[in-house]
Amino acid sequence: MKRKIIIFGILSFFLLGMLPARADKYGFVRKVVIDPGHGGKDPGAIGSKAKEKDIVLAISLQLGDYIKQNFDDVEVIYTRTTDEFIELHRRAQIANENKADLFISIHCNASRSNSAYGSETFVMGLHRSQQNLEVAKKENASILYESDYLETYDGYDPNSPESNIIFSMFQNIYLDQSLRVASLVQNQFRDRAGRHDRGVKQAGFLVLYNITMPGILVEAGFLSHAQEERYLMSERGQSHIASAIFRAFREYKQMQDAIAQQHLENINARAITHQVNDASEPTVVLNEESSIHFRVQFATTTVEKPLNTPEFKGLHGIRFYIHDGNYKYTVGNEKTLEDAVKIQKDLHEMGFSDAFVVAFKNDERIAPAEAIRLLNQNIQTP
Ligand SMILES: [Zn+2]
Incomplete structure (x- = not known):
């Protein structure tokens, strides 16, 4: 309690x-x-x-x-x-x-x-x-x-x-x-x-x-x-x-400015392609609340690993996302932080001592604090 x-x-x-x-x-x-x-x-x-x-x-x-x-x-x-x-x-x-x-x-x-x-x-x-x-x-x-x-x-x-x-x-x-x-x-x-x-x-x-x-x-x-x-x-x-x-x-x-410059050029290139291919993409309205999930990240690698690798033995529902060129492996896909924290605790007990909670919005990683803020916003505004 x-x-x-x-x-x-x-x-x-x-x-x-x-x-x-x-x-x-x-x-x-x-x-x-x-x-x-x-x-x-x-x-x-x-x-x-x-x-x-x-x-x-x-x-x-x-x-x-x-x-x-x-x-x-x-x-x-x-x-x-x-x-x-x-x-x-x-x-x-x-x-x-x-x-x-x-x-x-x-x-x-x-x-x-x-x-x-x-x-x-x-x-x-x-x-x-x-x-x-x-x-x-x-x-x-x-x-x-x-x-x-x-x-x-x-x-x-x-x-x-x-x-x-x-x-x-x-x-x-x-x-x-x-x-x-x-x-x-x-x-x-x-x-x-x-x-x-x-x-x-x-x-x-x-x-x-x-x-x-x-x-x-x-x-x-x-x-x-x-x-x-x-x-x-x-x-x-x-x-x-x-x-x-x-x-x-x-x-x-x-370093960071070079990355920013490259990113800007990529966006411009994509915007041009987009204009050529599709002028009238429908606007998708997403339900913010249901799109937020908490997962527990337990491993990061530079090369992709098969999900059934012996190192991940005993874990279920593994998924990965790519971030800054690294493969990041998670389990769980919870609607509440509390549930993710429970999984994190289990992982710690299994020996994944570095496991920590990460938040996603529409499969894009966001700060846990941001996720909680969005969830809270949703509850308060009916
Ligand atoms: Zn000090």
Whole structure:
């Protein structure tokens, strides 16, 4: 029962601040939201001298400057430019309202062990280790500075294991793009800024939860590590970090813009063919509610696999869809999220520990939050 309440609660949080508009998967990168973590009464991690909120603001402003100096066609939006407290849900809202193409949240880490050091970049998803979960819990704990956090986040409690597990089940629909940006950032940290590379990781971050575009959360380094703290406090260190993220942004933009350009050309080519072949296609009115389904994705491969492959033994109703050139395998085709979650649990017990829920509208993959919003809309308007 308790679990049900939490599920329901977190789902309704989904709907808060949700906007129907989302970034175009094949869109150009024209708008970036830079989110310096913490601020005001929330200092974030604290080193022997440094406060996370100050360091991440300096890095963020510098990153924004690099982008503005180098790209006339990119608008930079900050969630804060001064030492002020901004609620976590508000940060995502700023990105959504502005229909940003990319969201970059910048943070610094701290650990009880003062030997931990290095940089890591997170995307929204299921944590594979306790350590990753701890980072998310620590960052999510910012909401404890918000006066009505239990209400705002519908009972989400950063210290409840159950809250965190349910919450991290949802992956951003832009997972592939987010992972791409994250690994570009880590490459730059390692190869150009000479940082210790702790890798690309996944965990459930409240700030990434509701965004409707690709997004990453950068942990630039550890303030609990004496040498790294000095580096992060230094002008040189801050500009290294900012320019590493900038170079990753530049690479991502070049890639993404090339894809967008190609997509645009394909659409134009198709539109011309369409005009020639069929001038009067009837308009199909679809019942939105019945067209929405939840499935559980359990495997991704680069080459197509027969559905009776031994690896998929014991699974029924397998189907696949192709996405970004990969084959993605799912089971289930449920009308409610709750039913999909049950299947996901079964899959976890069968050893498919990475299985997660994906939503489809007319067989096209959409964000689970979007699916829930559409279902809800349908119920409310008879
Ligand atoms: Zn932080």
